[in-house]
Amino acid sequence: MSRNYLSKEDELRKGxxxxxxxKQWKAIFQDDGNFVIYGWKPVWSADTNSSTAHRLVMQDDCNLVMYKQDGNPMWQTNTHNPNGGMCQLKLTDDGTLVVQNKTADTWSSKSSKGIKFLN
Known part of the structure; x- marks a missing residue:
């Protein structure tokens, strides 16, 4: 069964x-480590293709973070909220990924590629 969101502590693994x-859009954590939104063709990517990418986690602090196999972060949406609260990553019916809390969208793939960590 497919779903359109990740709640806190949910994660995606490659594939x-x-x-x-x-059903018009998919956001795929590809085997090459890139996180990509597809309609008929790719429309957005996090530019994270790397064999070291391992998992993509919607953290308890509302930050979406991609981790390497060694446990170090490699990409994020920079939406961490120390107060927590309700939040989720959602793929909308217009093909946009959004991190949203109770009252607003705090990040959107329409305006950001996210932030890569410099390691």
């Missing part, structure tokens, strides 16, 4: 994906 409710 996993989110699918919009209208």
């Amino acid at each position: 996993d994906f989110l699918q919009s409710n209208n």
Whole structure:
């Protein structure tokens, strides 16, 4: 069963994906380590293709973070909120990934590629 969101502490591993409710869009954590939104063709990517990418986690602090196999972070949405609260990553029916809390979108793939960590 496919879903269109990640809640706190949910994660994607290589090959996993989110699918919009209208089934027109997929956000795939590809085997090459890149996180990509597809319609008929790719429309957005995190530019993280790397064999060291291992998992993509919606953390308890509302930050979406991609981790390497060694446990070090390599990419993030920079949406950490020390107060926590409700939040999720959602793939919308227009093909946009958003990190949202109770009242607003705090990050959108329409305006950001996220932030790579310099290691």
